[in-house]
Each structure stands twice: as C-alpha cells, then as structure tokens.
Amino acid sequence: MSDTNENSPYVFDFLADDVVAERNAVATAEGTVCDAEELSDINIDGSVCLVTGFGKCARVLAERLASWGADVIVMARRPKQRSDAALIGYKVMSFEDIPIYRHILSEVDFCFNTVPARVVCEDILSLLSRHAVVIDIASMPGGVDFDYCKEHDIPYKHSLGIPGKLSPKTSGMILADAVVEAVSAHR
Template identity: 30%
Template sequence: MVVIPTATALPTAEGAVQVAMEELPFTLHSARVLILGFGRVGKLTAHRMGALGAKVTVCAQGYADLAWAAAYGHETMWLEKLGGELGGYDLIVNTIPAQVLDRRRLAWVHPGAFLLDLASAPGGVDQAAAKELGLRVLQAPGLPGRTAPVTAAAAIRDAVYHILWELEA
C-alpha cells in the first residue's frame, strides 16, 4: 500500500465543495470561483469545483502552477497582479497560509461574494478588514476532521506509521 502523508487534501477539497454548496444561494454550476494557491488543496479544490461546472480561475505565483492550471482547463492569473478582478467572483477559496487578502485587496471583492479560507494559521484573509467591509468569510482550516473524520484520521494514522517506518529503516 502506498502511503500519502498529504491525504487530508482530498477531504479538505470535498469539504470545501460541501461548505460552498451550503453557503451559496445558487449552484456551483456556472458560479465564478477563484482559487488562491495551487498546491495540493488548491489543485483538488479547483478540480472538484470545475467538475461541478464552476468557472474556475486559479491565482498563483509560480509559472509551473499556472501552466498546470491552464492545462487542466482553468483560467489563470498571477497572484502579484491580483486586484480589481476580485469583484468578478461569487466564491473565493484561499489555500495560501499567508495574508493574501489584505484590506486593499478585500476592498475589490464583490459584497455578495463568499470567501472560504482553507489555509492553516495565520490564514489568508484579513478578518478584521473583511468584517468592516461586510464580507462573508468562513475560516475553515480543519475541514477534514469535520467533514470526513474517518478518512482524515486514517490519513494521519498512515502518515505517522510511515514516518515511524522511515525512522526504523
């Protein structure tokens, strides 16, 4: 059996879809979705959202990440240039564990948009600024344990066993 220590990315992505479906007043099909970051969670979340018919745009800072996102059929944009485009999205999903949505960028977000922050601490959204601007934000770094506890626990167990096995080898 191949052990994948980062297997919690899958339940995180599926949990993101679940949360989006619960929070949005319309279907993900044809929704304009921005994924910030294209690491493990970003890739899987973009794929899941796209499979449901969302119009997915990936925003990242690496050329390789943007090239892969484009190859998968997503629109792309450079993180450094992120600004006014933020007003064009219904759902913004952050996976970057650094504050990328500061007050300046949040001012561009459409007031009806929903922001889902999946990043681990410190998260990627300036929570105080978002509140002042009246934006809906859910910080959800622990989605795997809440939406798929058995899968998340198995992934953690397997990762621990794999680390122990490597230490013995």
C-alpha cells in the same frame, strides 16, 4: 527516522508524507466546498471561483470546483504554479495582475484561499462581487484580511482541521494506513 538504534523511538512526520497529504487534500476540498455553500445562496455550478495558490489542496479544490461546473480562476505567486494551472485549463493570474483583471475579479462568487500568508486583502476583497463568499483554509493566521471582511459584511470563514471535522472516519483510516506503512518500512 530519528535514529537507527532498534530500541530508540521511531519518528515519522505524517504531514510531510505525500500520500497522506494528497488523501487529506480530498477531504479538505470537499469540506471547503461545504463551508462555502453554507454561507452562500448560490450553487457552485455556474459560479465563478477564485482559488489562491496551487499546492496540493488548491489543486484538488480547483478540480472539484471545475467538475461541479464552476468557472475556476487560479491566482498564484509562482510562475510554475500558474503554468501548471493553465495547462489543466484554468484561467490564471498572478497577484501582481490584480489591477489588470478588476473586471474578472468583480464576477467572483467564491474566493478560496490556500496561501498561508496574508494575500487576500482589500485589493482583492474590494473587487469581488457583492455576494461573494470567502473561505480560508490556510494555517493560522490564515491569508485573508478577516477584519476587512467583517467591516464590509463579506461572508467568510477560516476553515481549519477540515478532514478531522468533516470525515473523521476517513481521516483516521488515512493515518492508520500511514502508520502501518511506516511501521512496515521501519522493520
């Protein structure tokens, strides 16, 4: 809320609302998988998927991938994120572990970046399997070295605005519900 005066405008940041973020994460995860499958000739089932980061979107994405039969690896910067991912049952590694886990990275079929900082660079991309697909859902400018992908014929996509593109009706309903909730709470 920007002001308590009854006649002043009411401001609500929907992107900061946990309910909106969690519901949007579902649409984002589903769209991310669709984008990956468009670029690949293999199924998610039986694949090895690397998910960088372990925030709201990454958590839902990892859950979806695992439920569809993928072997999920979570690479996260923060120890708490790695611990949370390990407790769920995912393989985990930090970005500092890349040299140690070369053999695991060489088996990755799909790399999904959710980190809004340049983290998926040559040190990771050069180790992925030769048919790996890279999908980046991080906000601009993304977290993947797209130039490296292009130079080495790695199929990639920077997937932005997935909820509105993939499921505009559901996304609209999420925002409408949030508006109704915000207005009700403001009264």
